Amino acid sequence: MSRGLTAVLSRRRLTIAGTALVLLGLIVALQEIDVRTVVAEVSNADPRLLGAAVAVYAVSWPLRGRRYRDVLAAMDQHSDTAVATAAVFVSQTANLAIPARAGDAVRAHVMRTRRDVPYAAGFASLAVERVFDLATIAVLAGLATAWIALGDAVGPLEAAFSSDGARTAALAAAAVGTTTAGVGLAVVTSARAEHGLGARLRARVAGRPRLLAALEGALRFAGDVQTVARRPRALGGIGAGSLLVWSLDVLTAVLVLAALGSGLAFATLLTVGTLAVSVGNLAKVLPLSQGGVGLYEAAFTALVVGLTPVGASTALAAAIVDHALKNGVTLVGGAGAVAALGVSFSEVAESTPDATRETGSLLGQPKK
Numbered sequence: 001m002s003r004g005l006t007a008v009l010s011r012r013r014l015t016i017a018g019t020a021l022v023l024l025g026l027i028v029a030l031q032e033i034d035v036r037t038v039v040a041e042v043s044n045a046d047p048r049l050l051g052a053a054v055a056v057y058a059v060s061w062p063l064r065g066r067r068y069r070d071v072l073a074a075m076d077q078h079s080d081t082a083v084a085t086a087a088v089f090v091s092q093t094a095n096l097a098i099p100a101r102a103g104d105a106v107r108a109h110v111m112r113t114r115r116d117v118p119y120a121a122g123f124a125s126l127a128v129e130r131v132f133d134l135a136t137i138a139v140l141a142g143l144a145t146a147w148i149a150l151g152d153a154v155g156p157l158e159a160a161f162s163s164d165g166a167r168t169a170a171l172a173a174a175a176v177g178t179t180t181a182g183v184g185l186a187v188v189t190s191a192r193a194e195h196g197l198g199a200r201l202r203a204r205v206a207g208r209p210r211l212l213a214a215l216e217g218a219l220r221f222a223g224d225v226q227t228v229a230r231r232p233r234a235l236g237g238i239g240a241g242s243l244l245v246w247s248l249d250v251l252t253a254v255l256v257l258a259a260l261g262s263g264l265a266f267a268t269l270l271t272v273g274t275l276a277v278s279v280g281n282l283a284k285v286l287p288l289s290q291g292g293v294g295l296y297e298a299a300f301t302a303l304v305v306g307l308t309p310v311g312a313s314t315a316l317a318a319a320i321v322d323h324a325l326k327n328g329v330t331l332v333g334g335a336g337a338v339a340a341l342g343v344s345f346s347e348v349a350e351s352t353p354d355a356t357r358e359t360g361s362l363l364g365q366p367k368k
Contacts, residue, residue: 041260041317049259050325053252057329060248064088067132067241071125072117074234075227079115086337087111091126093334096327110343124225128238134282136242140250141278144271148307246277249326253277253300256322262310276303280319296323 065085072079079087091107108122117125228234254273262269276299283299300319305312337343 038313038317038320041314042321044261045256045317045321046259046261049255050321053255053259053322053325054329056248056255057252057326058333060245060252061085061089061329061333063241063245063248067238067245068125068129070234070238070241071128071132071228072111072115072121074128074231074238075121075125077111077115077117077121077125079111079117083110083114083341086341087114089330089333089337090341090343092330093338096330096334106343110341114341127225128228132238132242133246136239136246137278137281139243140246140274141282144275144278147271148275249281250274250277252326253318253322256325257304257310257318260314260318260321262308262314262318264308264310268308272304272307275307276300276319277322279303280323 062081062085065081065088068088069079069081069084072084087107087110090110091103094103094106096103104123104126107126108117108119111117111122111125112119228238250270250273253276254269257264257269257273264272280296280300280303283295297316297319300322301312301315304310304315304318
């Protein structure tokens with residue numbers, strides 16, 4: 001078995017083990033909550049508002065595809081919105097169904113075979129998209145926190161974060177947001193600096209073909225990311241698209257909270273929904289559980305309970321429905337995209353050696 005395959009299997013084992021541990025921890029943490037009450041909350045939800053939530057979230061997907069097309073265009077790679085949307089659907093579906101974030105390799109493969117986007121550019125576009133996602137979520141969380149601090153819709157800031165769960169989730173979100181801002185600043189700064197680092201690194205590995213191939217792949221990846229960082233107009237357009245995508249994600253959660261009869265005023269619903277979705281998604285950054293299941297629900301519930309008088313059963317029911325609804329739309333759209341593109345996962349596995357040659361890193365199982 002190759003070292004690359006061993007690494008992939010290790011990541012899969014880590015994800016599966018993490019999922020089991022997260023779910024076990026969630027079960028232990030929810031011992032005080034009556035499961036029958038949670039089920040009753042879900043069954044009594046307003047179907048019209050849930051239908052509206054599904055529609056809102058579905059609308060966000062073409063916008064995701066449009067944003068991904070803009071990311072590729074900023075790297076001088078071209079795709080139509082339909083194929084870009086389908087590629088995003090397929091990759092997100094793979095991330096839900098397969099451990100170790102396999103969807104990244106799937107999307108790169110789809111764009112390579114359907115729109116001739118090199119693997120290095122495909123993975124770089126994913127990195128850019130992810131940084132914008134995290135930055136946008138962090139900004140939304142910051143705005144919601146500022147609104148809580150300045151207003152009185154959900155009480156003083158100290159009281160709002162008095163619970164251990166809400167405080168821990170908020171601190172974790174702040175750490176991820178700060179890290180994201182630092183990475184983004186470093187990329188933009190390095191993109192505008194003439195440091196000659198690539199030439200110095202090439203000189204160091206001269207005469208070692210394997211290291212040189214890996215370095216060339218890494219430099220192509222970094223060069224594609226920096227191409228976007230050098231284009232302010234592209235950054236603005238992608239940032240605006242990210243804000244719209246995540247605003248619809250927040251609106252979906254707000255509609256779910258309203259459907260479960262939270263009894264909160266609109267301003268409070270919007271503020272709490274924004275913070276709960278932001279922190280819940282930031283909690284899923286590390287692939288410790290499959291599809292972020294358990295991590296999202298725990299953070300979402302902690303924030304809602306810590307910020308409002310809503311009971312833990314209602315908050316957990318909202319978190320479960322919100323996450324399940326979003327994953328359901330993703331799976332349905334992903335199934336349609338797989339059929340439309342004619343993608344097979346065996347085909348992706350067969351393409352892995354080509355990706356390795358282009359990027360200098362193993363992305364999956366090699367041919368036998």
